[in-house]
Amino acid sequence: xxxxxxxxxxxxxxxxxxxxxxxxxxxxxxxxxxxxxxxxxxxxxxxxxxxxxxxxxxxxxxxxxxxxxxxxxxxxxxxxxxxxxxxxxxxxxxxxxxxxxxxxxxxxxxxxxxxxxxxxxxxxxxxxxxxxxxxxxxxxxxxxxxxxxxxxxxxxxxxxxxxxxxxxxxxxxxxxxxxxxxxxxxxxxxxxxxxxxxxxxxxxxxxxxxxxxxxxxxxxxxxxxxxxxxxxxxxxxxxxxxxxxxxxxxxxxxxxxxxxxxxxxxxxxxxxxxxxxxxxxxxxxxxxxxxxxxxxxxxxxxxxxxxxxxxxxxxxxxxxxxxxxxxxxxxxxxxxxxxxxxxxxxxxxxxxxxxxxxxxxxxxxxxxxxxxxxxxxxxxxxxxxxxxxxxxxxxxxxxxxxxxxxxxxxxxxxxxxxxxxxxxxxxxxxxxxxxxxxxxxxxxxxxxxxxxx
Numbered sequence: 273x274x275x276x277x278x279x280x281x282x283x284x285x286x287x288x289x290x291x292x293x294x295x296x297x298x299x300x301x302x303x304x305x306x307x308x309x310x311x312x313x314x315x316x317x318x319x320x321x322x323x324x325x326x327x328x329x330x331x332x333x334x335x336x337x338x339x340x341x342x343x344x345x346x347x348x349x350x351x352x353x354x355x356x357x358x359x360x361x362x363x364x365x366x367x368x369x370x371x372x373x374x375x376x377x378x379x380x381x382x383x384x385x386x387x388x389x390x391x392x393x394x395x396x397x398x399x400x401x402x403x404x405x406x407x408x409x410x411x412x413x414x415x416x417x418x419x420x421x422x423x424x425x426x427x428x429x430x431x432x433x434x435x436x437x438x439x440x441x442x443x444x445x446x447x448x449x450x451x452x453x454x455x456x457x458x459x460x461x462x463x464x465x466x467x468x469x470x471x472x473x474x475x476x477x478x479x480x481x482x483x484x485x486x487x488x489x490x491x492x493x494x495x496x497x498x499x500x501x502x503x504x505x506x507x508x509x510x511x512x513x514x515x516x517x518x519x520x521x522x523x524x525x526x527x528x529x530x531x532x533x534x535x536x537x538x539x540x541x542x543x544x545x546x547x548x549x550x551x552x553x554x555x556x557x558x559x560x561x562x563x564x565x566x567x568x569x570x571x572x573x574x575x576x577x578x579x580x581x582x583x584x585x586x587x588x589x590x591x592x593x594x595x596x597x598x599x600x601x602x603x604x605x606x607x608x609x610x611x612x613x614x615x616x617x618x619x620x621x622x623x624x625x626x627x628x629x630x631x632x633x634x635x636x637x638x639x640x641x642x643x644x645x646x647x648x649x650x651x652x653x654x655x656x657x658x659x660x661x662x663x664x665x666x667x668x669x670x671x672x673x674x675x676x677x678x679x680x681x682x683x684x685x686x687x688x689x690x691x692x693x694x695x696x697x698x699x700x701x702x703x704x705x706x707x708x709x710x711x712x713x714x715x716x717x718x719x720x721x722x723x724x725x
Contacts, residue, residue, distance in 0.1 A: 276532040278525065281320055285529075286311035291513030293520050294334035298531055300522055301329050310341075315531060325349075331379035331387070342379045346389055348402060356407040380429040380436070388436050390427035392419035399427070399436060399452065411436075414450050416459050418443050444673045445630070461676045549645035578644045579691050581638065585681050586688040587641055589656045589700070592664035599649050603667045608639045622670045631678060632669045640668060650692055658700035677703060681721070683713035690717065699724045 275379070286302030293299070297393045304311035310329035314321045327343035341349045347357040371586075381387045387402040417425060417440030424439030435453035442448055443641060447462030479647040513520045521532045559696055581587040594600045609616050612635040616623050624633060658681065660674040680699040689695065697720040702710050707723075714721035 276530065278528040278530045279315070279320055280528050281313060282322070285313050285320075285322065288522055288524075290331075291437075291520060291522050292332045292334050293513040293515035295515070297334065298515075298520055298522070299332060299339075301332055301335055303328075312339075320529075330389075331381050333381040333384065335384065340381065340384055340471055342381065342387060342389075342402075346391075346400070346402075346408060348387070348437065350384070356402065364708050378425065379428045380427045382429045382431075387710075388427055388429060390414070390438060392425075392427060397425060397438070397440065399438070411452065412455075412457070412461065414438050414440070415457050416442050416448050424557045433490055446673055446676060493697055579647055579698070581645070581688055581691060583685045583688045584637070584641060585679065585685050586657070586691075587643075588664045588668060588679075589658045589698070590645065590650055590653065590692070591640055591643060592658070592662050593656055594645065594649055595663065597652070599652070600643075600645075603663070605636075605667075608636050611635075611639055617670075630669075630671050630673060632672075636668045640664070651694055653692055654694050654696055656695065656698045656700070657724065660701070680709065682706065682709045686713040686717050686719075688712075689714065689719050692719075696720055697722065 286300070286304050288300055289302045291298060291300055297314060300313040300315070301310055302313070303309075304324055307324065309327060310325045312323040312325065312329075312332070314323060325341060326346060327341065327345075329341050330344045330346070331342045333340040338351055343349065345357065348355040357426065361440075378390045380389075385404045389400045389408075391398045391400055393413075395418060397417055397419060399414060400408050401411045402408050417438060419425070425438065428437045428439075429435075430437050430451075433453065435451050438450040438452075440448060440450070448459055449462050450457055450459045504531055512522070515533065517585070518533050518554060521530075521534065523530050523532075581590070583617060590599070595602050614635075616633060616635055625631070631690040658679065660679070662679075665672070665679055669678060679701060681702045682696070683706065696718075698714065699722045701724050702721070711721045
């Protein structure tokens with residue numbers, strides 16, 4: 273169960289930049305306004321003590337043998353000793369700006385003998401490795417992820433799989449996770465159970481879960497190697513640290529600081545939790561669909577022989593085709609806004625959910641799903657095409673960048689094929705790793721599935 277306690281810090285307390293946990297101790301690392309260097313507020317059993325540092329800290333490791341600090345210039349300090357240092361001039365790239373703030377450099381410390389730094393170059397990120405025996409060296413360049421802003425990328429160490437994990441965004445703002453294992457990079461889209469994830473954040477690792485921590489928001493659990501995790505859990509925070517299998521949140525209420533510990537373990541790799549989450553989503557869509565029933569325009573009235581589509585991708589594909597065939601009228605945003613009872617576009621920006629700004633617009637998605645289609649209409653369809661640029665994709669996800677799996681067809685979508693009696697072929701986008709399974713599922717229903725060019 274979550275635990276929570278509060279205390280009143282002194283006026284000398286630092287700002288909150290990041291949190292490191294060592295058992296019951298919490299180390300809140302921030303800026304000391306007087307010196308411009310870092311200071312640490314150490315909280316042990318509810319008693320706060322302030323420690324001042326001689327450097328601006330990028331990372332800290334706490335353990336039984338003391339503290340190890342890595343500065344923003346990648347200097348490594350253990351107690352009062354400086355073990356090694358690398359400067360921006362040596363890299364031909366500054367590590368800090370004129371105010372002494374990190375230019376995107378993030379550090380992951382592995383015990384007392386090793387560390388990894390994510391260093392922004394002109395157009396790429398490099399990963400550097402520190403070893404007690406040999407100092408700093410460059411490991412390699414991170415593929416696809418590019419420097420965008422200070423909070424846009426982050427690095428962590430997966431102690432279970434012994435690999436480096438980097439979260440960041442592409443030049444088109446798509447979230448990516450890059451893993452460096454045995455000298456080889458693997459890159460995949462960052463996704464939560466709500467869809468694509470592309471917010472600026474830093475990452476922590478707990479067990480096999482990748483935890484994304486957006487600035488001043490809810491933590492998100494990102495999919496790792498195909499697993500789907502819950503989203504929007506835990507309290508809002510200023511800083512979060514990982515304490516074993518718990519997350520430790522540090523925030524402020526009035527003049528008091530709040531430290532709250534929330535177990536991480538129930539969040540991931542729980543089939544029951546994922547099933548419950550999906551069930552909740554399905555119920556929400558069903559409720560919205562029921563509410564919108566009967567609110568279609570007079571040109572598309574509710575019909576007795578309505579085709580009962582269950583799969584969203586199939587319904588969207590069919591609607592896209594019927595609009596192109598001019599059997600049903602083209603999409604009008606004003607119709608959806610009237611049904612939803614609110615504006616979805618303010619004249620300059622789309623009104624999107626805060627937790628999924630580049631995914632599907634829920635009101636438009638639900639409107640499409642509730643749109644009644646006659647059996648005689650869908651019987652005229654012989655082929656379907658579904659690829660980025662399709663009008664219905666743009667309608668339902670107006671801010672989507674086309675770089676993730678939001679509109680991928682899956683084997684499960686084949687369940688709706690019997691509703692299309694004359695369909696023979698579909699050209700669509702689908703996951704390469706699931707290609708065999710998906711193609712076979714469609715072929716079993718008598719439909720040829722081809723990859724859209």
